[in-house]
Amino acid sequence: MHPIYFGKRSKKKIQLHDYIRSKSIPMSVILISTFNHYNRIFLYLIDSVWFSIVKVGSALEELLVVDSVWKRFGDKVVLKDVSLVVHSGEVVGLLGPNGAGKTTLLRIISGVLKPDQGTVSIKGFNPIDSRARKLIGFCPQEPGLIPDLTGFENMLFYARLQGLDGKSVVNRIKELSGIVSLTDDIDRLVRKYSGGMKKKLGLAITLIHDPEILILDEPTTGMDPGVRREVWRIIEEERKRGKGILIATHYMEEADALSDRVYIIDQGRIIASGSPEELKSKYGPTAVITIEFYRQPRDLGDVLRKTGLKYIVDGDIVRIHSSDPDRDVPRIVALIHGAGGTIRSLKVVKPTLEDVFLRLTGRRIE
């Protein structure tokens, strides 16, 4: 489905279905739109109605605006003219390889670092302003926990740094420890926690003061799939509560699954932005041929180069970008067999964000 936009500002296009999701539009409306033969026309109608009735009164709020930010460390330019926006009720993915400048950007947004040029505004406040800091919940890549304190004491510590204290905080800690499934372990010393438990506690700390904007730096790195899905659930719930969420990640599937919009950053520069679907349709190949081998060809790299197509080798699986799979598949199969390889499976699938990144940079996200 092509994305349907509302709003006239080019930088702040929001897909309607995401908007409906974020505003909890009644299921009946969605069902009608789904089953209606003219659903696109119907959705446009809803768009118009929203604009005339709802949006005029309560526009999607720009919680975070980053405008032309530059940052240098010595001679190295880490961020180059970076701009992005996060609205209430949306998850924005910041996708890029390690060293692309994601963490530096998040540190600037959270007020830890100052930009050399450009501005960051959090609901109109400079991030250095304590009023801005109360609005954001920053979860750095390292959870930032004190190992000799219990989970409860860690949460209380950060609550106090937010200026919160007393009984209400204790209740909030209990509530959050339930949300992140740490109720039974909250009184244990953090040094005895597993990596996943630490990440979840770190996320709970980010939510302790109920911030309007969540800044999450690689929130699921190092987690097993079960815990990762749990964290995704929490992020999804916060989005439903109208929070603006910015997630820096190098996991494609995370950006794809969670983000309403994605900014792709490489070597300190935003190289593309849009919804995952939009990015895939705009920058991705028509199709991706994925191949799994029984026996790899003698020189796989040479075989792949001979195809003349872009490719990614991901363990035992090879992903080859193709604009015409009907033409390319027989040729690729012949090349593999010619080099002594045998194929276990071959599929033609839709492109992912990783394919988008490959097309844009010629490299994989590592």
Next chain:
Amino acid sequence: MKWCRIKAFIVSGIKTTFREKSAVFWIFIWPIILTLMVAYVFIPPSAGQPVTLELGVVNNDHSGSPFNGTIFIDVLKEIEYNGTKLFNVKIYDNETKLVDDLRKGRLDAGIVIPNGFGENITYAQAKLVVYVSGNSIYSIQINRAIMSEFLHSFSINVGLKKIEMTMKYMNMSYVPANMTTQTPWGNKSLIEFLEEYFKGLVLPVNSTIIEETPEALSNRPSIVGWYVLGALGMMMLYSGFLVGAAAVVEEKERGSLERILSTPASEIDMLIGKTVSGLIVLTLSSIAIIVTGVFAAGARITWNPFEITDWLVPLNLILIGLMTIGMGFILSLLSKTSSGATSMATILGLFLAFTAGIWFPREWMPGPMRLLADIFPVTWALDTIRNIVIYNIGFSEAIASTIRNIIVTIIIFAVGIIAYKKVVRKYIEQ
């Protein structure tokens, strides 16, 4: 700045300190061990009391003289100094056994009385063979000094006794009582002059030695008190250095620094919180050391809450804490890891404790070290405390040095804050 945020750092700092076993050892256990060691090993309860030497004697003199070896042994057994017997005498059959026990460390000294001792001491010059033993250079010096001093005094007293006896005979038979002679002091009786002259031969200089130690250090409790404050100063040195040196780097290692700085809490909130938590821990440790010193080691430390001068003691303790924490912030420029900061703080703290007049009185130290003690501000503040609680100096003297200490503390802490901010920036931009 909000109290709630500072409280967060204080509470977490105190809790993490008490949950870290090595910190508890260095801040509480080690100073207490040191205090007890000082009290019961270096300055044992017998310190300040006259020493009793284990003395072996071989008596080969069995003459029938009025004074002989047996009487000499009785003298040795009875002689006292300040109410304590000087010797614990053990009689040996022969010199070989005596030397054997000296070598085994069973005796501090030994005397061999030769045959004819009695006759010689009465009519000529007696001889004695004296052995001195010692397990260390200090004990051998003490044993030698005691034996020399005793034998010197004994020799003089015997000499004077012999003069007394000689003068009796002279008075009776050899010199006419009415004979006079010209002396530097005018015309004097020849008998009187000869007596003075003979005394001068035996004892040319009759000196009077008066022991005058500061009242405060004249007894063991005061000496222990001096060292208890030394232990306290030592603990404050390395603990304060550690609080300052590790303040930022430990947050960096935990990954909590950027998270903290993304909250409304400022760098200064963190600095104040960590300083206050450090001061609280140092105060608790100081109390533990002083209580141990006074009640377990018998230290004499006087503090009167109704005396305004005595209130300068806690103030100076706080100044020491702030100085050492401030110096720790400066050291943090050099420490790249928290374990590095711990090592640096401990090594430097112990080094300065022993070389800068914290642990040993500066009078004991060689010149260059004394210079270090003279210029080290922590020693100034500790000396102010010692002057108040041990030497009982007056308010005007105490307040003058306290004002100097306050000014120095402000300078050190201000430099420390600059260093701290630089370190925070350095780690954030890494």
